Amino acid sequence: GAGVSQSPRYKVAKRGQDVALRCDPISGHVSLFWYQQALGQGPEFLTYFQNEAQLDKSGLPSDRFFAERPEGSVSTLKIQRTQQEDSAVYLCASSFQTSGADEQFFGPGTRLTVL
Amino acid sequence: AQSVAQPEDQVNVAEGNPLTVKCTYSVSGNPYLFWYVQYPNRGLQFLLKYITGDNLVKGSYGFEAEFNKSQTSFHLKKPSALVSDSALYFCYSGTYKYIFGTGTRLKVLA
Numbered sequence: 001g002a003g004v005s006q007s008p009r010y011k012v013a014k015r016g017q018d019v020a021l022r023c024d025p026i027s028g029h030v031s032l033f034w035y036q037q038a039l040g041q042g043p044e045f046l047t048y049f050q051n052e053a054q055l056d057k058s059g060l061p062s063d064r065f066f067a068e069r070p071e072g073s074v075s076t077l078k079i080q081r082t083q084q085e086d087s088a089v090y091l092c093a094s095s096f097q098t099s100g101a102d103e104q105f106f107g108p109g110t111r112l113t114v115l
Numbered sequence: 116a117q118s119v120a121q122p123e124d125q126v127n128v129a130e131g132n133p134l135t136v137k138c139t140y141s142v143s144g145n146p147y148l149f150w151y152v153q154y155p156n157r158g159l160q161f162l163l164k165y166i167t168g169d170n171l172v173k174g175s176y177g178f179e180a181e182f183n184k185s186q187t188s189f190h191l192k193k194p195s196a197l198v199s200d201s202a203l204y205f206c207y208s209g210t211y212k213y214i215f216g217t218g219t220r221l222k223v224l225a
Contacts, residue, residue: 004158033213042205042215043159059213091159100209101147101166106159 002026004107006092012113013082021077021110025094032075033104034067035091043091049075050098082114117142119208121216128196129224136191136219138206147209148189150180153218154202162204165189176200196223 005024013019025032030051035043036059045059051072060067064083069075079086089111093104118141128134140146150162163174165182173179180191191204201223206216 035213035215042217044215045213048213093159099147100211100213101164102209103149103161103164104159105161106151108158 004092004094004105006090006107006110008110009108010111010113012115014115015084016081018078018080019082019112021079021090021112023075023077023092023094023107025073025075025092026096026105027073029094029096029105030072030098031095031102031104032069033093033095034075034077035093036061037089037091037109039088046077046090079112082112084114087112087114117208117210117212117214119206119214119216121204121206121219123219124217125220125222127222127224130198131195134193134196134200134221134223136204136221138189138191138216140187140189140206140208142208142210142212144210146182146189148180148182149207149209150174150178150189150191151205151207151215152202153205159205162191196221198223198225 007022032049034046037043047067048056049069064080066078089109091109092107095102095104120139149164151159153159165172170182203218205218208214
């Protein structure tokens with residue numbers, strides 16, 4: 001595809017359910033980022049992958065959040081035992097290079113609502 | 116601690132007038148600074164970046180930004196605003212940590 005895609009676009013979960021959010025980055029992009037954007041706020045960094053290696057997971061808010069990118073392409077963000085405070089838009093971005101100096105290409109986001 | 120601040124939640128400007136959206140930063144080392152724009156129901160889009168070199172950087176859609184080291188600022192500017200520029204603008208730092216500002220909603224009035 002031409003851009004970063006994310007699925008599902010919308011997800012409603014009952015409190016306590018597990019969810020999995022998928023990101024398909026631009027082909028050939030080495031770097032992949034996950035961000036969480038609460039309503040009316042700027043995106044907040046969750047985690048960063050360089051190929052299949054998760055180099056920074058300092059932004060994951062709790063051990064209920066887990067991300068993987070096993071083959072260095074598609075990535076999945078998993079949230080276990082969802083809580084209402086997890087409701088947000090989850091953004092995925094990819095960039096061609098490994099440096100923080102490279103511009104990122106963003107997907108449309110997955111809007112998660114936890115009831 | 117590293118941070119990026121956007122002091123204005125909203126900026127209103129008349130069409131045809133110059134616009135400025137403010138950003139200040141606090142990062143260690145040489146800053147990598149970006150501006151992104153978010154249109155309704157669309158993903159974040161890259162506008163421009165400062166990495167090194169000329170303090171005035173030019174980007175997409177006629178936008179430019181001036182890096183000012185002494186004032187630790189990276190304000191976004193455009194000489195003549197268009198109604199279609201109305202959107203949410205984010206300042207971002209990619210230096211060591213990945214930090215977005217809180218966003219500034221730009222409203223261009225016809």
